[in-house]
Amino acid sequence: MTSPLVAIVADTLVHDSYIWHATPQTYLRAAMEVAGLQPLIVPAFGDKTDFYTILAAVDGVMLTGARSNVHPDNYGVKATEAHGPFDPARDATSLPIIREALKKNLPVLAICRGHQELNVALGGTLANDIQDLPDRDNHRAPEADTQDERYAIRHEVNIRNGSSLQDLFDGETISVNSLHRQAVDRLADGLSAEGTAEDGTIEAMQARDAKAFAYGFQWHPEYWAESDKASRAIFEAFGKAVRAHASSRA
Numbered sequence: 347m348t349s350p351l352v353a354i355v356a357d358t359l360v361h362d363s364y365i366w367h368a369t370p371q372t373y374l375r376a377a378m379e380v381a382g383l384q385p386l387i388v389p390a391f392g393d394k395t396d397f398y399t400i401l402a403a404v405d406g407v408m409l410t411g412a413r414s415n416v417h418p419d420n421y422g423v424k425a426t427e428a429h430g431p432f433d434p435a436r437d438a439t440s441l442p443i444i445r446e447a448l449k450k451n452l453p454v455l456a457i458c459r460g461h462q463e464l465n466v467a468l469g470g471t472l473a474n475d476i477q478d479l480p481d482r483d484n485h486r487a488p489e490a491d492t493q494d495e496r497y498a499i500r501h502e503v504n505i506r507n508g509s510s511l512q513d514l515f516d517g518e519t520i521s522v523n524s525l526h527r528q529a530v531d532r533l534a535d536g537l538s539a540e541g542t543a544e545d546g547t548i549e550a551m552q553a554r555d556a557k558a559f560a561y562g563f564q565w566h567p568e569y570w571a572e573s574d575k576a577s578r579a580i581f582e583a584f585g586k587a588v589r590a591h592a593s594s595r596a
């Protein structure tokens with residue numbers, strides 16, 4: 347059995363005196379075991395990356411969550427210490443890969459930092475430390491000993507009436523986890539808000555002109571992809587779209 351390739355842009359981190367280009371296993375497993383895809387981790391070498399060759403080889407692109415934040419230079423805001431930590435190598439790789447993937451009508455699944463990258467890549471902006479803004483809730487992960495507690499389901503997302511996500515989730519409201527302190531501020535023109543939290547945070551969005559699956563989700567469907575119905579539905583739909591792209595090329 348062959349599985350289509352999905353490109354996943356790596357985070358960079360320093361460990362044991364080396365710079366690593368890496369992706370958490372939760373995303374890789376959800377891509378492999380629920381979406382049925384073969385992940386290909388793309389090292390974050392920015393403009394040294396041969397995007398043409400990578401995007402000719404894969405049938406989808408997935409952007410993961412990360413503790414780092416998109417550098418505000420990318421959306422025209424002056425950086426402060428509070429905007430960090432940063433991973434400029436990832437920004438320089440993920441933002442162009444998103445734009446190129448959408449131009450090529452490749453399926454795109456953007457999660458948490460990836461959701462924020464999708465907005466910035468198309469010209470939108472981000473709000474920082476939203477828990478300190480008036481009328482906004484705390485969307486950060488709780489202090490907890492285990493990842494299961496950090497990724498526990500925390501709040502509801504209301505899906506826009508008429509959104510194709512209502513069909514995907516078979517309902518108007520879903521319950522999600524929450525591990526972020528930034529959020530979409532000005533939504534890029536090329537995106538539509540498809541789901542919002544009670545405090546107005548854009549939790550789900552879609553690339554308007556995309557001919558394939560192209561969604562951003564502010565929460566983490568990868569963590570419960572095997573056991574949670576809505577999380578599984580996202581990965582299954584992404585897998586189906588990537589396989590459709592692969593078949594259309596064959």
Ligand SMILES: N[C@@H](CCC(=O)NCCCC(=O)O)C(=O)O
Nearest residue numbers: 411412413414458459526527528
């Ligand atoms: N850093 C951004 C993006 C949020 C995100 O991708 N979170 C994943 C965090 C994983 C963890 O805490 O273990 C933000 O804070 O908004």
